[in-house]
Structures are given as structure tokens and as C-alpha cells.
Amino acid sequence: PDNLMPYVAQVAAGRRKLLRVFGGDYPTRDGTAVRDYLHVMDTVEAHRVALDHLADMPGLHVFNLGVGRGSSVLDVVAAYGHAAGREVPYEIVGRRPGDVAELVADASAAGRAWGWRPTRDLADMCRDSWRFQQLNPQGYAGSARHPSGKR
Structure with missing residues (x-):
């Protein structure tokens, strides 16, 4: 997987030997990249609320979604290890080209327009x-078969 959460899940489950952490020399608290992780159910809720406001907001509008706080890769590793009740082995390797040190969303426009705010945190994401x-x-x-009988 290209995204951190499924990769960490596979390592925690023993399907992969260890997590490769790309970059340990960023100008961040622990040297690893920082991202704004949003629980999928908060994303779903934001889309539902956006649909509720289609009629009162005609035209095209763009909103960022996020929790507004960044978590480092090692924060995610620690939180996932806590949720799984086991250590998640990792090694720090070189940075990937194009990765930036920190990306955090400003979702305040979604809050002002829709009253939306995320309700779940990193611990919830890892637990779920x-x-x-x-x-x-x-x-x-x-996972479960499609109603047609196909996967």
C-alpha cells in the first residue's frame, strides 16, 4: 500500500516484517514527516453534511477537510502499536522524492459553512x-462478497 495506515496495519498483523519510514531527518519534532490524518467516518460525515447544504450554497465551492493537527509517522506507529497491543517494528530509510516535512489541513471553512468538525482522533483511527x-x-x-456473488 502507498498510504501509511494500511501499511502499519499489515505490519502489526504480521503480514509484513516491518514498516519502512521514509525520512528521519525532517525539521519536525521527531524527524519524521507530519500529516493531518482524518478518520474515514469523519470524511463520510463531512460529505453527508455537504450534501445537506447543496441547496443553500449554489455554485462550486472547495473545502479542505482535516483535524487541523499533524501527527508524525512515529506518532502513528506508537498509536497503532497501542491499539494493537503490540510493538510495530519499523526502520527509517531515505526520504521519498517530493515528500514535504509537514502538511496540515485548515478545515475552518467547512466549519463556518456547514458547522462540520471532525469528532475522531488518531487513537480512534488506529483502533478502528x-x-x-x-x-x-x-x-x-x-471481505464480504458483492451481492452478485463476485468479489
């Missing part, structure tokens, strides 16, 4: 991701 991993050890490949 670990629960999904435990219930679906093969990820989406092993």
Missing part, C-alpha cells in the same frame, strides 16, 4: 483500523 484488520485479515481481498 486494527478492528477492521482483525475482522478482515486479508484486507479488502478477503
